[in-house]
Amino acid sequence: EVQLLESGGGLVQPGGSLRLSCAASGFTFSTYAMNWVRQAPGEGLQWVSAIRSNGDDTYYADSVRGRFTISRDNSKNTLFLQMNSLRVEDTATYYCARLRTDSGWYEDYWGQGTLVTVSS
Amino acid sequence: VLMQSPGTLSLSPGERATLSCRASQSLGRNYLAWFQQKPGQAPRLLIFGASSRATAIPDRFSGRGSGTDFTLTISRLEPEDSAVYYCQQYDVVPRTFGQGTRVEIK
Numbered sequence: 001e002v003q004l005l006e007s008g009g010g011l012v013q014p015g016g017s018l019r020l021s022c023a024a025s026g027f028t029f030s031t032y033a034m035n036w037v038r039q040a041p042g043e044g045l046q047w048v049s050a051i052r053s054n055g056d057d058t059y060y061a062d063s064v065r066g067r068f069t070i071s072r073d074n075s076k077n078t079l080f081l082q083m084n085s086l087r088v089e090d091t092a093t094y095y096c097a098r099l100r101t102d103s104g105w106y107e108d109y110w111g112q113g114t115l116v117t118v119s120s
Numbered sequence: 121v122l123m124q125s126p127g128t129l130s131l132s133p134g135e136r137a138t139l140s141c142r143a144s145q146s147l148g149r150n151y152l153a154w155f156q157q158k159p160g161q162a163p164r165l166l167i168f169g170a171s172s173r174a175t176a177i178p179d180r181f182s183g184r185g186s187g188t189d190f191t192l193t194i195s196r197l198e199p200e201d202s203a204v205y206y207c208q209q210y211d212v213v214p215r216t217f218g219q220g221t222r223v224e225i226k
Contacts, residue, residue: 037163045155045163045206045217061214095162103169104151104210110162 002026002109004096009114016086016118022079022096022111030054030074033099035107036081038092038116046092049081050099064090086118122207124218132226137194139221141207146187151211154183154192157220158203166205167192199225 008020022034036048049070050059058070069082079096093115097107121144129137141152150170155163165174167183170190180195194201202225207218 044219045157045208047215047217059213100168104149105215106151106153106165106168106208106210107155107163108165108168108174110164112162 002098004098004109004111006094006096006111006114009094009116011117011119012086013120014086014088014118017082017084018086018116020081020083020094020096020114020116022081024077024079024096024098027098029072029077033101033105034070034072034079035097035099035105036070036079036094037097037107037110038090038094039113040089040092043092048094050105051079053101083116086116088118090116091118092116122209122216122218124205124207124221126221127219128222128224130224130226131197133197133199135197137197137201137223139192139194139205139207139223141185141190141192141218143188143190143209147209147211148187149211150186151209152183152185152190153208153210154181155206155208156201156203157206163206194223197223197225201225 003025005023035050051070067085071080093113095113098109099105100108125140152170154167157163171183204220
């Protein structure tokens with residue numbers, strides 16, 4: 001069974017940093033691209049960042065480029081999102097999701113999310 | 121940009137629900153997905169490639185469309201179908217979502 005478990009969320013002040021983790025199990029993590037998607041309270045879904053299976057290529061939404069860094073440790077089946085210079089508008093539940101890449105890149109499994117609150 | 125309509129759909133069990141998703145530019149490869157999200161839960165993939173059902177999705181869910189106009193149909197609504205439904209295009213970067221359609225079961 002595919003499982004994705006996010007952690008690392010919490011309350012942080014504007015300008016602060018946070019590192020999210022996503023522990024994967026139930027599939028061969030090293031062969032899948034992975035994704036972060038966020039959802040502000042009461043709002044819709046917004047793609048944040050993606051990374052290829054080998055970690056060589058990374059992609060970012062304009063709103064986070066230069067502040068967030070996606071990475072992965074395939075030996076530990078874990079995906080990361082390093083978030084720096086956090087802003088109030090980054091407040092959201094952050095989901096990690098597995099990407100199928102057989103025909104375009106689409107999310108087929110999602111974790112339950114971790115809440116990040118940026119507030120003074 | 122993806123525009124979903126209607127914003128809210130209120131129907132009775134057994135009725136047919138038709139949700140629309142319109143793209144501002146053509147998705148040449150029909151890289152369009154539909155997700156279901158229930159309160160407090162993560163999104164769940166229903167449809168990918170505009171019309172392919174994901175694993176374990178009941179056949180009452182179907183997707184169709186091409187280019188700029190796409191539709192998700194729920195043929196016979198059941199109480200557990202109450203949720204927000206999002207379309208997503210993954211044809212171009214950045215991948216984007218529609219604003220969602222809320223389906224309420226009377």
